[in-house]
Amino acid sequence: MSAPQAVIELGKARAAARAARDFSLADKIRDQIADLGYEILDLPDGFDFRAKTRFPVVARITDVRALTETKFDAVFLMVVDGFAEDAQLSIQSIKKYADGNFAVMVLISGTLEIEPLATELDGRTFLVQVTEGAGWGESINALLKIATAPVVIVMDPSTQLTGDALTPVLAALSTTDFSAVGWRGGLVNLADDWRSTEDKGPGEVDVLFSYFMALDRAEAIEAGAFNIRARYYRNADIEFSLRLRQAHGRLMQMELPLIQARHHGYYDADPEFRESESKKNYDRILDRFRGKNEILSPRR
DSSP: OOSOHHHHHHHHHHHHHHHTTOHHHHHHHHHHHHHTTEEEEEETTEEEEEEOOSSOEESSGGGOOOSOOOOOSEEEEEEESSOHHHHHHHHHHHHHHOOSSEEEEEEEESSOOOHHHHTTOBTTEEEEEETTOOOHHHHHHHHHHHOOSSEEEEEOTTEEESSOOHHHHHHHHHTSSOSEEESSEEEEOTTTTTSOEEOOOSEEESEEOTTEEEEEHHHHHHTTOSOTTOSSSTTHHHHHHHHHHHTTOOEEEOOOSEEEOOOHHHHTSOHHHHHHHHHHHHHHHHHHHTTOGGGSOOOO
C-alpha cells in the first residue's frame, strides 16, 4: 500500500463498511482519507491509494477540463511558463484591488517550480498544469473555453493592479458598445503599410495588447479566439484584435490603475525565439488583414 499506516487502516475500515453495505459510513471514511491528502482507488482485488493533487496536472493541452462549476461575473486568465513569483504578485494584486464576483484561472505551461502559485489556491483561484507545455495561443484558448463567466480578462503575469481595474471594464462592456476593453493598444499605422501600431491614448482602437485585455467571452469565441499557431504571445494579441474587428467588434483603450513590472516574457525570453515567433505572428497579420482598412476604427 502506497500510503501511511493510518490511511491504510482507514481504507480497511471503509472496505468493511462497504461489505456491510453501510455506504454512508464508507463515504465518511473516504472523506477522512481525503482530509489526510489521499484518494482511495477501488480495485478488483481490494484498494490502493494515491496522493491528492492540489490542482489538475495533465500531459497535454487537450486534456484540460473544467476547473470549477461556480459562476462568476468575470474571470482573469493567465498563462505562466516561467517566473512564477511574478505571477504570484499579479494574482495577489487582483485579490487586493479587484472588486466583485471574480475568479482567477492560471495555466502553467511546462514543469517549472510552481509552489509560489500553489499557495494562492482558494475558492476563486484555480490552477492547471500542462506538463508537456503548450503555445500561448492554445493555452489562452483552453482557459477561454472553461472560464465560467461572461467576461474574461487576459492578463500578463508582469501586470499588477494598483486599484480596482475590474469595475470600469465591466461597466464599459455592459453597454454592449464594445467587445473588448484594454489598458494599452493603438491604431494600425497606414503610413508604413500596416507594419506597426501607434498608441493614440484612450478611445476606440484597432488593437489591444494582452497586458490587460477584457473580453466579452461569447464574442471572442465567435470571432475565432486566438490563433493556436501563436507559440509566443507577442503580436498574437494584435491578430486576435483584428479578428474581433473583422467580426464587427469594437475595441476601446482606457486608462486603468495598472502597472507593469519587469516584463520577463519579453526581456528575458531567448532573443532568437522571441524575434522569430514575433515575426511569424506578424507575418500572419499582414497576409490576412493588410489592406482591409474597412475593418479599422476611425482614424484620430
